Amino acid sequence: MEIIILGSGSAYGTPYAGNFFGSADKNNDKNIRLRPSAYFKDGEDAFLIECGPDFRQQTCIHNINKIDNIFLSHGHADHIMGIWELTRFSKMMKAPINIFGNEATIKEVKERFSFMFKDGFKEMGDGGVILNIIKPYQDLKLPKTDLTIKTLNFIHKKQEILGFKYKNMVYTPDVAEIPEETKPYLENLDLWIFECDSFEDAKKGHNYLDQALKWINEFKPKRCILNHLNVTIDYNSVSKLLPSNTELAYDGMIVKI
Structure with a gap:
């Protein structure tokens, strides 16, 4: 399996609008971050997690021209605002694209892009675009593929959102809390990709470095990649603080399992 990190940034990318880099060194290309998204390819089968405002740019950079299935963790703008681009993408494919999300997310998509439906x-x-409501802890066989994804429940800004487990890896988006029912699915993973939004706790319903390190110690993944990074995370300086099994994501990072 191959995973391409299409975007490793937080909701506003790095730099922010106005060319604001914060603590991130602007001379390091690994601090240039589009909004969070990842493309998973296993043999001839593939799926996308998140379809944010940089979707068009991300697919052009990585020459991605076929996506049958897209998972959305939740309905915030940095995760869904590329859906408009699917009008041309699906027309080019001459095939519908399945979008999967929980009830609140699908409702948000319908409201923001009502004209499409x-x-x-x-x-x-x-x-076309086909909207599919899914629930946590569901084993989902993806249409047109041999892939099965398990959905997991996480908490972000007091709302339930979805994470996704495929084989023995988990992709966790924005996350402030891990429900007890989810914890067994995180133990002894081969790979865990999850949010480390900021260097310190900004108390905004997002994860931060100290909490990320505690979870890594608790669940002991073989390999961990911290994603969804804002301008307080400088690639080189923060990388020096991480344990040997952990690294920071960057745009264009290719992970092979």
Whole structure:
């Protein structure tokens, strides 16, 4: 399996609008971050997690021209605002794209992109977007593939969001709390990719470095990649603080399992 980190940034990317880098060294390309997204490829099968505002740019950079299934962790802008781009993407594919999310996320997608789901909307040609409501702890066989994904429950800003387990790896998006029911699925993973939004606790419902290190020590993944990084995370300086099994994500990072 191969994973491409399409975007390793937080909700606002790095730098922020106005070319603000914060603590991140602007001369290090690994501190240039698009919004969070990852592309998973296993043989001929593939799926995407998150479809944020940089979706078009990310697919162009990495020459991704086929996506049958997209998972959304939750309905915040940095995770769903690329859905409009699927009008052209699915038209090019001449096939519909499945989007999976919990009830609140699918409701948000329908409200923000209501025009895409109205009768008479023809921008997608022979393509289209199919919305699918999924629940935590569900084993989901992906259409058009041989892949099965388990959905997990996490807490972000007091709301339930989804994480995703495939084989013995887990991708966890924005996360402030881990429910007890989820914890057994995180033990002894081959790979855990999860959020480390900031260097210190900003008390905004996101994860931060000290908490990330505690979870790594608690669940003991063989390999851990910290993602969803904001401008307080400088690649070189923070990398020096990490245990040997842990590294920071960067845009274009390729992970092979």
